[in-house]
Amino acid sequence: MAGYAPDQEIELYEEIKYEPIVMCELIDKKFAFRSSQLEDGDIVCYQKFLSPENRQKFRYPDVPSFLEYVYNRQAVHFRSLEKSKEDDFCLELSKTNTYDEVVERVAQQLGLDDPSKIRLTPHNCYSQQPKPQPIKYRGVDTLADMLVHYNQTSDILYYEVLDIPLPELQGLKTLKVAFHHVTKDEVVTYTIRLPKQSTVGDVINDLKKKVELSNPDAELRLLEVFYHKIYKIFHTSEKIENINDQYWTLRAEEIPEEEKNLGPVDRLIHVYHFTKETAQNQMQIQNFGEPFLMVIYEGESLAQVKVRIQKKLQVPDEDFAKWKFAFLSLGRPEYLEDSDILSNRFQRRDVYGAWEQYLGLEHPDNAPKRIHAAYQNRHTYEKPVKIYN
Structure with a gap:
């Protein structure tokens, strides 16, 4: 036993096994090898004897605890x-x-x-x-x-x-909400933290304290956007605990005055940008850009609606003249003439899911192609984004 001084008291341990768990037992020095079941090839470990007071000074005061540490x-x-x-x-x-x-x-x-x-x-x-x-x-x-x-x-x-x-954070729900200002070109993303039992109305009230509104009485709504389509308008009483903003984009915007007093035949429709692509001899619709909602009035023609769309999107005359307009249902475009009355087309009120209907704006997507999902809603006319926490 190298390093052992004859007058120094030691403790002996037998390392019985190391895998799958450490087993190491104290050897009673009073017993013979046979009584301790020690045989040729067994591993014996030794250490200086430590008093109870000294043992408290070490994290691993004995051989078994040190072997456990190493293991x-x-x-x-x-x-x-x-x-x-x-x-x-x-x-x-x-x-x-x-x-x-x-x-x-x-x-x-x-x-x-x-x-x-x-x-x-x-x-x-x-x-x-x-x-x-x-x-x-x-x-x-x-x-x-x-x-x-x-x-x-x-x-x-x-x-x-x-x-x-x-x-404390786990008791809260954290949502990232992109706020689209009525007139400004910039989109600002806000981090909203509220108790999990809060409602969408609470999110909107919290957001109102942080954003710049067009007027003090402006009302906001919260939308769910995925792959350039609006999949949901949240009701203010809905609980936020189950809202997922990891894959879907949450968008807040002011509710235009024109939407607040709709007549019985007036409709709030979805308007999406799209291009057509041919793959394996089949025509496919590809949506892109920022989707939006728009009111169409009873008897209003496409020509009248186009004026409002161009003003909203601020598209130059030369570019806008090349755009095509289509009614899409189940993914199939039916191209429209300026004289078509849109309210005759949009009769359904349940416009989500497989039966979705929307007004499609066909024009080139000139935005740079991006792969990352975080940029799935970016397009030619996209507004620059700021992120606030």
Whole structure:
């Protein structure tokens, strides 16, 4: 036993096995090898004897606890969620560390006083990206639970530093709402945080405090937009807890005065931009740009509606003259003449889903092609965007 002084008291342990769990037992020095079931090839570990007072000074005061540490030791690479491709720092942790122990170590590394403001997100081993859903406050028991992904184990975690403690944030619903001003060209995206039991009306009231309205009495509405179509106008009494803004764009806008007093035959219709593409000898409609709602009045011709559309979109005469207008139902365009009365076409009131009907504006999509889903609503006449938190 190298390093052993004869007058120094020691403790002996037998390392019985290391996999799949560590088993290490204290050897009673009073017994013979045979009585202790020690045989040729067995592993015996030794350490200095520590008094109860001295044992408290060490994190791993004996051989079994040290072997447990070595067995569960895990180097974890932490990345900021905003820079998900770059390692920020690495910590040596234990797979048995609790949720609180892990976030406390991360907070210490970042010089943060409140560990509850740390939110962690697991790593997807297949996509090499952060998982869509972060880890809830104390939502897992140990570090091992944070790192497992199906049958694989990762060594990467992503972190965020929140402006409020995570337990408080989890009681809130966070929505990103793009506000479209009536006259200004700029779209501003606001982050709205409200209790989960709040309603769409609460979102609108909160938004009114942050945006610039055309007049103090202006009313707002909240729309759900996906792939350049309006899929829903939210009722003000609807709960916000189940609203998803991860794939759908939430858009807020003022309700025009003309929509507030519709006659029995007047209609609020959907107006979408589109182009035609031919694929495998079949004509396909491709929507693009910003969809919008518009009132058509009883007896109003397409020529009259076109004047209002050009004014709304501020399209130059030369370009607008080349646009074609069509009534679309079930994805099939029926081209319209200036003399056509639109209210004769739009008879249905349930214009969503498979039976959707809309006025299509056919013209070239001159916007740069973008792949990322966050840009799915961008088009030629798009307004510049600001994001406020």
